[in-house]
Amino acid sequence: MNNARLPPLPENFNGGWSADVYLAYQLIETAFGHGLTLLHQEDGEPLRLNLASERLVNESVPLLEQLERQGIPTAFTFACAHAIGPLVCELKLAALAAQGIERQNVTFLEPVEIVHTGKRGRPEKRINIDLLKEAFTANRNISQKDLAAALHVHRNVLGRKMKAAGISKKFEEMTDDDLDALVRAGHPEEEDDWYDDPEPLVEAVTDDLAHNIRHPAIKVARHKNPFRSPVIEGNFFAALDAIVEQGIVPDGYGVLEKEWDGDYPAMEAINPGTRGKEILVALPREIWLPRAILFVQALDAMTRCLVFEEGLGDAGAGNESDSSSSSQEDID
Secondary structure, eight states, X not given: OTTOOOOOOOOOTTTOOOHHHHHHHHHHHHHXXXXXXXXXXXXXXXXXXXXXXXXXXXIIHHHHXXXXXXXXXXXXXXXXXXXXXHHHHHHHHHHHHHXXXXXXXXXXXXXXXXXXXXXXXXXXXXXXXXXXXXXXXXXXXXXXXXXXXXXXXXXXXXXXXHHHHTOOOOOOOOOHHHHHHHHHHTSOGGGHHHHHSHHHHHHHHHHHTGGGSXXXXXXXXXXXXXOSOHHHHHHHHHHHHHHHHHTOOOSSSSOSGGGSSSSOOOEEEEOOSSSOOOEEEEOOHHHHHHHHHHHHHHHHHHHHHHHHHHXXXXXXXXXXXXXXXXXXXXXX
16 A cells, blocks of 8 residues: 555546535545555554544545536546555554454455456456446446446447346336426425416526526627727827836726735636536736736726717817807807
8 A cells, every 4th residue: 555546636628627626636635645644654543543444435435426426537536446445445454453353364356357268369357247236326427438448448348248247227217106296395385386387387497597598689899999089099009008117007906916805816716607616717826917907907098098089079079069059140
């Protein structure tokens, strides 16, 4: 167990894992490291050794199952299980030895056994049947493709072994009455009329999904350039250059240290969908803070220029209105 270690958390190229995934992995890693530390102590106490092994079984293994439901690759959870299993056995044996009980011979069951039959060709791969039965129970979310990759066997080989053992991936059988009872169990008694009368249920679902429905289109800006006058546009770039050169940072945009809630926010949690699953995005200060400052400098300068331009337009419209009134009076 000297070289035993947990595999690192695999990368998620879809925006990173949620905060719950990182926390679960940290808890597993902490329990694993604590077990290794106790195992390498010369005068280990039986109680502490047993508690460490029970913590791995009762806390770390369920966390691995939760990680698998969060979309963590099956190969990663299998690698973690292969590291945790022998450590649990070693902790149990060390506890027995500390109590003065003689160490017994223990055989670790390998998921795939390589058997040399003496015939030509590659050796036979015998997959543990108990492992297959457990992997394809109804409460597992393991595909045949993922399991074959984790066991390092071809998918067709795994399929033949499953067929020979009478194992298939299927859902639990449920009658219509059981399904009705399950649906009703999710609603209070006063809501049973929703199930009997579908119209209120349809309205409730419609209201619940209203925020996902495409709303009326927003008017698109007529011009890509927000400035109607080349003079105002030139004034904007000249003002921006002066602001950047003098290091002026406008307040009210959240980029000043006095506007932060504590230290610089190095991580930002975003919700890309409607399921409430957060994604943590790293915001290195040396990269994102200069960009944010430049953005707010340009935004503030552009806003002031547009307000000034709008004021000129209103003044011009007022002068035209006064001229028209005077001309009309002269005609009269």
